[in-house]
Amino acid sequence: MTDLTPDEVRTQLAAIGLTPVDQDDLDEITHRINAVNEAVLALEHPELDAQEPMSVFWLSEEGAE
Amino acid sequence: MSVRDQTADQLVLRPATELSALLTRGELSPVELTKAFIARAKRYAHLNAYISLDEGGALRQAQVAEDEIKRGEIRGPLHGLPMAVKDQFDAKGLRTTAGSVIVDYVADQDATVVARLREAGAVILGKLNLSEFALGGNVTHPHGIPHNPWDVTRQAGQSSSGSGIAVAASLCAAALGGDTAGSIRGPAAWCGITGLRPTWGRVSRHGAWPMAWFMDTIGPMTKTVADAAMVFEAIAGHDPKDEHTSTRPLTPFEAREGLGGLRVGVVRESIDNGMTTPDVVAGVEAALEVLRSLGATVLDETLPLFEHGGLISNGLADSEAAQIHRKFLRERPEDYDFASRRRLMAASLVPAAAYVKLSRFRMLMRRDVMAALDRVDLLVTPAQAEGAPKIATATGLTSKEAVMRQFFGLRAHRGPFNLSGVPAMVLPIGFTPADVEAGHAGLPMSLQVIGRPFAENAVFQLGHAYQQATDWHERRPPLD
Numbered sequence: 001m002t003d004l005t006p007d008e009v010r011t012q013l014a015a016i017g018l019t020p021v022d023q024d025d026l027d028e029i030t031h032r033i034n035a036v037n038e039a040v041l042a043l044e045h046p047e048l049d050a051q052e053p054m055s056v057f058w059l060s061e062e063g064a065e
Numbered sequence: 066m067s068v069r070d071q072t073a074d075q076l077v078l079r080p081a082t083e084l085s086a087l088l089t090r091g092e093l094s095p096v097e098l099t100k101a102f103i104a105r106a107k108r109y110a111h112l113n114a115y116i117s118l119d120e121g122g123a124l125r126q127a128q129v130a131e132d133e134i135k136r137g138e139i140r141g142p143l144h145g146l147p148m149a150v151k152d153q154f155d156a157k158g159l160r161t162t163a164g165s166v167i168v169d170y171v172a173d174q175d176a177t178v179v180a181r182l183r184e185a186g187a188v189i190l191g192k193l194n195l196s197e198f199a200l201g202g203n204v205t206h207p208h209g210i211p212h213n214p215w216d217v218t219r220q221a222g223q224s225s226s227g228s229g230i231a232v233a234a235s236l237c238a239a240a241l242g243g244d245t246a247g248s249i250r251g252p253a254a255w256c257g258i259t260g261l262r263p264t265w266g267r268v269s270r271h272g273a274w275p276m277a278w279f280m281d282t283i284g285p286m287t288k289t290v291a292d293a294a295m296v297f298e299a300i301a302g303h304d305p306k307d308e309h310t311s312t313r314p315l316t317p318f319e320a321r322e323g324l325g326g327l328r329v330g331v332v333r334e335s336i337d338n339g340m341t342t343p344d345v346v347a348g349v350e351a352a353l354e355v356l357r358s359l360g361a362t363v364l365d366e367t368l369p370l371f372e373h374g375g376l377i378s379n380g381l382a383d384s385e386a387a388q389i390h391r392k393f394l395r396e397r398p399e400d401y402d403f404a405s406r407r408r409l410m411a412a413s414l415v416p417a418a419a420y421v422k423l424s425r426f427r428m429l430m431r432r433d434v435m436a437a438l439d440r441v442d443l444l445v446t447p448a449q450a451e452g453a454p455k456i457a458t459a460t461g462l463t464s465k466e467a468v469m470r471q472f473f474g475l476r477a478h479r480g481p482f483n484l485s486g487v488p489a490m491v492l493p494i495g496f497t498p499a500d501v502e503a504g505h506a507g508l509p510m511s512l513q514v515i516g517r518p519f520a521e522n523a524v525f526q527l528g529h530a531y532q533q534a535t536d537w538h539e540r541r542p543p544l545d
Contacts, residue, residue, distance in 0.1 A: 003465065009414065017395045018410050025407055028462050032411035035468035039376050040419040045429055053424030055279050 176272025222252030257509030330366030375477025452508030
């Protein structure tokens with residue numbers, strides 16, 4: 001995969017109405033989003049496709065204790 | 066000296082359950098006890114535990130409690146007990162800041178947890194410091210840097226830092242904290258106290274500033290497990306104002322002798338990982354020996370996705386937080402701590418595909434945790450990889466790799482359990498060795514105990530039995 005550049009991150013932020021305060025902001029935001037993207041892309045599990053992304057609600061379950 | 070011979074100034078060091086017994090028997094004045102905690106909170110104000118100390122209001126509440134107790138109108142075990150709450154929760158008539166400079170208002174109603182404390186007769190001393198908006202990870206602190214009472218150069222944990230400090234330093238009898246991804250358990254562990262993250266849906270979140278809806282919980286931070294059970298029972302239960310609270314009835318905790326018949330699973334990935342320091346590993350092994358001596362069967366357990374808990378937890382929680390903060394981020398970005406702002410802006414860019422993938426991994430994590438809790442009654446892990454670190458002055462996130470090291474991987478001991486919505490409690494199990502070069506006389510180490518959904522009482526049982534057999538929870542930081 002290819003990392004986002006600071007300019008690309010600035011453009012994406014602008015598209016949702018956000019503006020980094022300074023260059024240090026932009027650099028760290030870039031590191032952070034690139035880290036998440038790379039780490040999430042690397043996650044693999046043989047049963048992933050069988051999982052539905054539901055929230056965890058215990059409220060309808062019986063007798064868990 | 067017996068407890069009955071001690072003054073209020075001396076009694077503030079005792080567990081809340083002991084104070085409760087004295088208060089409800091009329092052997093200790095709520096007013097005198099409240100005065101003693103207020104004096105202590107002022108004396109140790111440099112720890113920055115409190116954002117707002119409500120001296121006048123607390124004394125008025127204490128006087129009401131004293132009058133009621135004298136008339137024999139005992140509301141319950143919290144009657145007359147001076148407590149404090151994280152400034153993430155509204156308390157009528159008191160200022161709410163959520164640890165920020167962006168929010169600052171006087172609440173016109175109580176959060177449900179605060180209302181329940183008041184109904185139980187507790188005296189609300191004030192509002193406690195926290196990381197900005199309960200996010201954790203901020204570097205600047207508009208309401209003062211929270212200092213760890215065991216070593217004031219070190220962090221008190223995030224985000225319920227003020228709650229951890231106030232209980233450890235005896236600036237209140239007990240406190241409430243909030244835990245999304247470790248915000249009760251982290252400060253409790255680093256400050257050497259007991260902290261419970263309840264089952265998600267057990268305690269109402271109404272009137273609390275959200276951090277991430279799907280994982281936010283509110284729980285007790287206390288000196289002992291018995292204290293935690295006492296406070297938990299006052300705040301737990303269905304609330305029509307929070308539609309996601311359970312209607313399941315609450316069973317009061319009743320301690321039994323020992324741990325005979327209990328199967329305890331040690332999550333090996335939390336220990337055999339090269340990241341948890343040898344001191345912490347040794348502390349956990351010693352704690353396991355105590356559990357065995359009490360009759361528990363200690364078994365090895367495995368959570369294959371353990372190392373991804375930090376990534377999944379942070380990735381999901383930060384994405385939700387970014388939505389919660391979208392308006393403030395657009396309109397007042399410069400008013401955030403720089404680390405919070407960078408974190409939230411980055412999380413604003415997490416692709417929907419990544420959020421869905423992490424949500425699916427969350428289900429896999431939950432499945433693994435529930436399977437392990439089918440094989441054993443409780444799971445245990447270290448609560449943290451190491452003792453409290455030095456107070457940070459920068460994020461240090463100068464590369465993608467630095468971000469990965471700090472937030473993902475095997476240092477995240479708490480993520481798998483907030484992802485799974487199960488109850489998890491930390492309790493002190495000793496101290497790291499003194500380190501003259503590092504400038505401390507030993508830092509608290511803690512064990513995390515994890516139970517099945519709504520099985521808080523099983524978690525309490527293990528912790529209470531452990532504390533009956535040890536005295537780590539009796540240690541107090543040397544403040545003077």
